[in-house]
Amino acid sequence: MALLNTPVPHPGEIWVVVRFLASQSGPVTYDMLQTFLEPHSRESKKLTTVHYALTTLRSLGLAEEGSDGQGWALTGDYAALPWDDYAAFQRALRSAVLGLRGRQPAETADDLRRALVWILTRDPFSESFNWAMVDSRHQRDAPDGELVFVNDTRWSPFTTWATSLGLGAPAPHIAQRYIPDCTRAVQQVLEEQLPPDTPADALDVLRLLREHLPVLPGGAISQSLGYGLADDRTAGAALSFALMRGEYEKWLILSSDSDAKQPIKVQDPEQSAMRLCSSIARKEAAHV
Incomplete structure (x- = not known):
């Protein structure tokens, strides 16, 4: 079933199921999930939110039902997920949806x-x-x-x-x-991929973000759907917004070297022309 069609549950409902599975020491039967998470539906013959959440997780390669009838268990990037780590849940869900780390997009x-x-x-x-x-x-x-x-x-x-x-x-x-505020995804990617307080070439950072967030303009998925960029040094409005928000919130430093050979172009509504940026550094921040 397509993720934007009803009755697919919203991610918040899926998180409840994932959190319960992650808190258990082994596979969990469907009946047990239903008893703890939807006790009111036990007598109903209708398919429930738990059912659709498990079906969605299986379609994304994040949960599987054992063939021996022992129950459901988290798989893939969720196999070792801490039960209280929403950020890890978020990262793995994004990876599954976008088909990252060598996966085929679901x-x-x-x-x-x-x-x-x-x-x-x-x-x-x-x-x-x-x-x-x-x-x-x-x-x-x-x-x-x-x-x-x-x-x-x-x-x-x-x-x-x-x-x-x-x-x-x-x-x-x-x-x-x-x-289209992609700040949280940008922050999480840079937290994983860039060492703190070490300036990196801005164009390399731009390419890194498009690799890990391929739905951004210039990314592989965006290009495959016909949304190309005339100049790969242009960050685009949505990514510019995230970078400038990072600078405003002081977890990014955007710098410009006057003799830089290939600065990127960042959209700044307070300037009449594109802002040039030659290096980007991530400041140490709380885990997101």
């Missing part, structure tokens, strides 16, 4: 990846979205001419999935709006 996440690619081409400095705004007027830039969201039932699930993946967030300035 077919059930095709619609989610396509929606992420589209919204990450938008400008969080000047645009915010609700369903009324996500219509054909805002999707005419789709390379294949098709709508990213075929109906309004997919918009709400999309916002919860994008938030859980660290690739979107509610607008801080307008109620009931959503922006």
Whole structure:
């Protein structure tokens, strides 16, 4: 089932199931999961949230039911997941959805990846979205001419999935709006890949982020869907927003060397021209 179609549970509901499984010393039967997490549904013949959460996790390669009937267990990046580590849950979920670390992208996440690619081409400095705004007027830039969201039932699930993946967030300035704020995902990737207090070439960092977040403009998934970049040194609006937010929150330092040979171009709404950045350094920060 596609992740943006009902009745697929939202990531918050999946986290409840994952957390319970991670807290156990071995496989857990479906009946036990249902008893502890949905006791009110025990007498119902309808499929429950637990059922759909397990089905979703299996489709992403993150849980499996034993063939011997011993129950469900976490697999893949969730196999050794601490029961209280939401950030690790978030990282592994994003890796599974985007098909990182040598995996094939899960077919059930095709619609989610396509929606992420589209919204990450938008400008969080000047645009915010609700369903009324996500219509054909805002999707005419789709390379294949098709709508990213075929109906309004997919918009709400999309916002919860994008938030859980660290690739979107509610607008801080307008109620009931959503922006392509990928700051959390960018912060987590740089925390894992860049040593603290060590300046790195900005173009190398840009390529690193596109490798680990391939739905960003210039990334492999984005390009495969027809969203190319004329210049790979241009960060793009969504990534510029994340980098500048990191600088504002003081966990990133963006520097410009006057004689740098290949600085990247970062969008800055307070400047009339693109801001040039030649090196990026990560400051030591709390685990995210």
